[in-house]
Amino acid sequence: MATDKQSVRVQRVEPSFNPVQDEDLDQYSDELSELTIVDVDVHVDDTLMFMLDYMEGHFRKRMETVLQADFKGEPGNSLRNMIAHIAWLGSSYDKPPRAKLATQKDLLARMEKGIIDYSILFPSELLPVGYLPEPEWAAALATAYNQYMVDAYQNLDGVKIAIVVAPQHPDRAAAEIDRHAAHPDVVSVCIPDVGVNPPIGDEKYWPIFAAAARHDLPISFHGIEALIHDNYPLRVAHFHTLMQVNSMGFPFTSMLQIMSVVCAGIPVRFPNLKFAILEAGLTWMPFIMYRLDAAYLRYRTELPALEKKPSEYIRDWYIGTHELEALPRRGDLVKLIDLYQGRDTTMWASDWPHLERDLIAGFMRYDMDDALRRKILGENALQFFGLKPRP
Amino acid sequence: MTSEKEPARTGASRRKITVAAVDCFPPGARMEVRVGSAMIAVFNVGGDYYALYGRCPHQSAPLSRGRLQGTVICNADTGWKTEWAHEGEVLVCPGHGMEYHVRTGKAFGYNLKLRTYEVVVEDGQVKLVM
Numbered sequence: 001m002a003t004d005k006q007s008v009r010v011q012r013v014e015p016s017f018n019p020v021q022d023e024d025l026d027q028y029s030d031e032l033s034e035l036t037i038v039d040v041d042v043h044v045d046d047t048l049m050f051m052l053d054y055m056e057g058h059f060r061k062r063m064e065t066v067l068q069a070d071f072k073g074e075p076g077n078s079l080r081n082m083i084a085h086i087a088w089l090g091s092s093y094d095k096p097p098r099a100k101l102a103t104q105k106d107l108l109a110r111m112e113k114g115i116i117d118y119s120i121l122f123p124s125e126l127l128p129v130g131y132l133p134e135p136e137w138a139a140a141l142a143t144a145y146n147q148y149m150v151d152a153y154q155n156l157d158g159v160k161i162a163i164v165v166a167p168q169h170p171d172r173a174a175a176e177i178d179r180h181a182a183h184p185d186v187v188s189v190c191i192p193d194v195g196v197n198p199p200i201g202d203e204k205y206w207p208i209f210a211a212a213a214r215h216d217l218p219i220s221f222h223g224i225e226a227l228i229h230d231n232y233p234l235r236v237a238h239f240h241t242l243m244q245v246n247s248m249g250f251p252f253t254s255m256l257q258i259m260s261v262v263c264a265g266i267p268v269r270f271p272n273l274k275f276a277i278l279e280a281g282l283t284w285m286p287f288i289m290y291r292l293d294a295a296y297l298r299y300r301t302e303l304p305a306l307e308k309k310p311s312e313y314i315r316d317w318y319i320g321t322h323e324l325e326a327l328p329r330r331g332d333l334v335k336l337i338d339l340y341q342g343r344d345t346t347m348w349a350s351d352w353p354h355l356e357r358d359l360i361a362g363f364m365r366y367d368m369d370d371a372l373r374r375k376i377l378g379e380n381a382l383q384f385f386g387l388k389p390r391p
Numbered sequence: 392m393t394s395e396k397e398p399a400r401t402g403a404s405r406r407k408i409t410v411a412a413v414d415c416f417p418p419g420a421r422m423e424v425r426v427g428s429a430m431i432a433v434f435n436v437g438g439d440y441y442a443l444y445g446r447c448p449h450q451s452a453p454l455s456r457g458r459l460q461g462t463v464i465c466n467a468d469t470g471w472k473t474e475w476a477h478e479g480e481v482l483v484c485p486g487h488g489m490e491y492h493v494r495t496g497k498a499f500g501y502n503l504k505l506r507t508y509e510v511v512v513e514d515g516q517v518k519l520v521m
Contacts (some may be wrong), residue, residue, distance in 0.1 A: 002406040002521035006427035010410055013423045016456035016485040024486075027451060326449065359486055361451035 024359035025115045032115050032360075036378035036389045040320050041222070041278050041349035042119040044153070045101035046126070046145060054144035059137065102353045104152065110352070111158055117378065117390045121153060122190055122278065123164045124354070127224040130167055131195035138166035139173070146176055154185045158390060162188040162220055167196050167205055174211035181215035187385040188276075193221040193257045194249065200257045201264030209270050218274035218318075218384055221257055223250040246356075250280040250323070255288040258314055262292070265305030267313045274384055276318035278349060282333075283325050285340035289314045315341040318384045320349030321376070322358045333366035343372055347381040407511070407518040416440075416517050423455035424519060431508060433519060434459070434493055436480065442508035442519050443482070443496050452486025454505075459483075462490050462499055 025032070048066060055063050101124070102110075111119060123129075126145050132138040146163040153159055163180050165173035180186045189212050193200060200221075212219050225246050239245045254277045261267070261275065292310035296303070306313070319342060327333055337346055351357040363376070382389060410422050410433050418438050423445065424431040430445030432455035445454050461478035465471060481499065482491045491498050496505035509520040 002408065002426050002429075004406060007425075008408050009425040011423045011425075012411070012415075013421055013453075013455050015421075015458040024450070024452065356487065359450035359452055362449070365450075 024361060025110070025113055028360055028364055029113070029115055031364075032377070035374055036382065037116045038118040038120065038347065038378045038381035038385070038387070039116050039350050039352065040120045040276075040347045040381045040385075041322055041351050042107070042121050043102065043124040043351070043354055044107055044121055045103055046124055046149065047101065048125060050148050050152070051125075051141065051144035054147045055140060059140040062137070104156075106353070107159065108156065111156075116158065118158050118160055118381070118385075118387055120187060120381070120385060121149065121159065121161050122220070122222050123149075123162070123192070126164045127192045127222060128195065129164065130192045130197075132166070132168070135166065135169035135172075139169040139176075142166040142176060143172070146180055150180065150183060150186065154183065156185075159185070160187040160385065160387070161185050162190040162222075164190045164192065165208060167191055167200060167208065170205050170207040174207040177208070177211035177215060177217060181211075181217050186217070187387065188218050188220045190220045190222050192224065194224050194253045196257070199260035201260030201262075201266060203264070206266075206269075209266055209273060213270040213273045216272065216386070218276065218386075220276045220278055221254065222278045223253045223280055225249050251284040254280040255284060258288055258317065259292060259310075262306075262310050262313045263303055265303065267316070268305050268307055274318065275316075276320065276347070276384055278320040279322055279351060280319075281323050281325050282319060282321060282336060282340070282342075282346070283327075285314075285319060285342065286336070289340060311341075316345065318345045318347055318380065320347050321363060322349040322351040323356055324358050324362050326362070327366075330365060330367045333363075334368045334372065337372075343375060344380060344383075346376045347384065348377045406521050407513075408521060410510075410517045410519050413512060413515050413517055421455055423453065426519075426521060430455070431519060431521075432457075432482075433510060433517070434482075436493055440510035440512070440517055441493050442510050443491065443493065444506040444508075447484040447486055447489055448503065448505075449484070449489055450486055452484050454482060454484055454491070456485045457482045457491075458485075459493060464499075 048063065052060065052063050052067065107119065110116065123145060126141060129138050129141060142164050149161050149163070153161055163176060163186055165176050167173060177189055189208070191200060191208070198204075209219070225242065239248070258277065267273070289311035292314070296309050300306070327336065337343060348360075348363055349358070350360070381387070408424065408426060410416065410424055416422065416435055418435050420435050422433045424433055430453065431442055432445040432453070433440060433442045436459065443454060446452070447454055459479055460481055460483060461475050462481040463473050464476045465473045477492065480493050482493045484490070489498060489501070491505055496507045498504065511518050511520060
C-alpha cells in the first residue's frame, strides 16, 4: 500500500518499438556509476551497405548486386537474414524487428549515461561468415568490415573493437590480425564459430592462432543462431522452430569449438593466448569441462600434447554472461560460477541492442559478494582485453 | 476497471493517486506512474482503465512501454488448433517480449501474474488506488 509520504510522478508514455534506447541501466545508476563496467558484447549497425565502399573489383560489383536484393526490408540487406532467418521468416512476430540496429549516435548516448566504461564492439552482420563456402569472398567481407569499423569507431572514449576473421581463409585471417593488431582501439580477434567446418582446432587454422599469439591479441568466439549446417549437432533438419535452434545452437557450437581447441593442444602450443566465448550463456560450462575430464581418463593417449586435464585448460577461458539463464534461486549463479571455477573469467555482456539482449537487472538479481560483482561487471574484462580502468 | 477482482488490502488506509484528467487520458493512451520506488503502468483500453505492476519480473523492463496486440493461443477450447486471440489486450514487454493479459495481469505461457491495481474515475479524474 502506498503511504502519503511517497513521491508520485506521472508521465504519459508511448509504446516502444525501438529497444535501442531503453532505460535498463538507469535503474542501477547509483549502484554502478562508481564501478568499472565493461560491456563485452555490444553491436552496432554494420549491415552490408557500410562495407560497399571498402570493397574493390569484382567483389564490389558483387556487393552492389547483393544490396539490390530485398530479403526482409532490412536496411542495407542482411547476411543474417539471408542465412539465419529466411527459414523462420516472421516467426518472432511478437518481438521488435531486428532492423533496430544501433547507430554510432545510439551507442554514444548509451555511453554518455556514465555507467558503462567500455563497450566492446562485436560484429553482427558477419557472424555467419563461417558458413560462406567461398574463402576469398568471406575474407573480402571480413577485410571490408574491419576497415569500416576502425574508420567509423576509432578514437571514441570507451569504445573498443573486435576485428573479425574468416576462418576458412587462415592466411588472409592472419594478415588481418597483422594489419590491425597495433591499433589501440582493436582489442580482440573475433572468430565467428558457427558453421566453421572442420571445427576450429583443426591444424589448417593454426596460422590464425599464431598471429593472435604473436600480437598478444585475445581470441573471442561469438556464435549465432546455428542453421544451415551440414554437420551434427548443428543441422537445421533437426529443428522445426527457431527457438530450438537458438537454444541449442550457441552452446552446442561453443562446446564443440572449446573441445576442438583444447583437444588439438592449442593452449599448449600457444600458452599465452587468451580465449573467450560469447553469447552462449553459462550453464553448459561445467558439463563440457568435466565430461571431457571423464573421457580423458580413457582416451588420454589420443591427446598426447595435453599437459593437464581438459578442465584445467577450459577454466582459463573467459566467458560472457549473455544470454544469461534465469536460474531459479538468487544464490544459484555463484554456485554455477564456482562449478566452472569462473570467478576470474566471467564477464558481464549485454548483447545490446539485439532483441535478446540482457538487461542488467537480470544479472543484478543474483546474490553475490561485492568483490565478485566487481570482477564480473568489469575487472575480468579489463584483464581479458588488456584495458586500463578509465579515470 | 479491475475493481471487482482485486481484494481491498486495508481499505481505510489506501491512497488514491491522481493519474490524469479523463480528457487527457483517452483510449489508446498509457501513463507511467512512479510511487516512491514502485512503477505502475496504467492503460486506457477502449475506455476501460487498467493498472498493472510496471516492471517485468524477468529483467525489470518497463511494461508501460509495451505494445498492445493479440497473441496466439492453443488449448482445449480451440480444439488444440493455434488461433490468434485477445487482439489489443496483450501487453508485450519491450524487453524480451513476455506477454501479459492487460485485463488481468496474467502472463501467457508462464505461471505468473502481475499485480493489478484498482483504477477509479472521480470528479473527472482517473485515480489509481494503492
